[in-house]
Amino acid sequence: MDSGERPNWAPVDVDLARPSIARVYDYWLGGAHNFAIDRAVADKVLADVPVIKSIVLNHRAFLRRAVRFLLAQGIRQFLDLGSGIPTVGNVHEIAQATDPGARVVYVDVDAVAVAHSRAILTGNELVSVLQADVRDAKQVLKSPEVQELLDFSQPIGVLMIALLHFVPDSEDPRGIVADYRDALPDGSYLTISHAGYEEGDWDPAWDDAKQVYNRGVSEMCFRRKHEVQALFEGFDLVEPGVARLPLWRPESPDDVDEDAARFISFGGVGRKA
Incomplete structure (x- = not known):
């Protein structure tokens, strides 16, 4: 889509001449909700950090597997925090394919992501979009979008996909989760x-790549496996616990390549007993 053309899903108050991180991610995921300016930024980062696309795709593949696992456990309502633009196999598509009555609330602080999301999801009464800072759990949880759509007398699946590595220790990510x-x-x-x-x-060659990503996209905080495990305090981790993303319940051997054991992201699912 050329940046000079405004499709019907692009809200009139969104500046098509300015790149959006949410649309950059949409492009990396193979989505159609992006413009020339977004693709230019995305391609520049890819030129310097070719592995970024594999990383983004692995986070999304993990999301799909995790949502299917939660559906198999009977979960029918989801709170997706830091959701970005809900396209390309996102939560509501997966959940409502299994149960058309499944409910999803997407939350993001990015006004561009929220505006696009609301336009895309118009007419789906079981999906809501909230613009809020996910670090403020009280604001999120008391919002009409959450209170009117989610039933807190029944289990809920909370999703924090590729979110907490943008929250530094100084902002207390463990406290946010708690x-x-x-x-x-x-x-x-x-x-x-x-x-x-x-x-x-860690490969020293990644240092330059990390700096390019931090400058071009957003600054990221890498954490060790035990630090990610600590985020699940109060939850019982399901098998295989916190694992490298490609190794968390892969759907086929083809999903696990020779670098899976050194993949630079972890994933896990925990149940509140």
């Missing part, structure tokens, strides 16, 4: 994917 945990009914689930690596895994 605020959501404490509001959830027993039997609810938490799903997290997070950039990270173990000692000895």
Whole structure:
């Protein structure tokens, strides 16, 4: 889509001449909700950090597997925090393919992502979009979008996909998770994917790539496996626990390549007992 053409899903108050991180991610995911300016930024980052597309696709593949797992456990309502633009196999598509009555609330602080999301999801009464800072759990949880669509007497699946690595330790990511945990009914689930690596895994060649990503997209905080595990305090981790993304319940051997054991992101799902 050329940046000079405004399709019917692009709200009139969104500046098509300015890149959006949400649309950059949409482009990396193979989506259609992006413009020339977004693709230019995305391609520049890809030229310097070719592995970024594989990383983004692995986070999305993990999301799909995790949502299907939650559906198999009977979860029918989801709170997707830091959702971006809900396209290309996102939560409502997966959930409502299994159960048309499944409910989803998407939350993002990015006005561009929210505006696009609302336009795309018009007419789907079981999906809501909230513009809010996910770090403020009280604001999110008391919002009409959440209160009117989600039933807190029944288990809820909370999703934090590629989110918490943008929250530095100074902003207390464990405390943020705990605020959501404490509001959830027993039997609810938490799903997290997070950039990270173990000692000895880091390739010095990635240092330049990390700097390019931080400058061109957003600054990221890598955490070790035990630090990601600590985010699940108060939840019982399901098998295989916190694992490299390609190794968390792969759907086929083809999903696991020779670099899976050193993949620079972790994922896990925990149940509140």
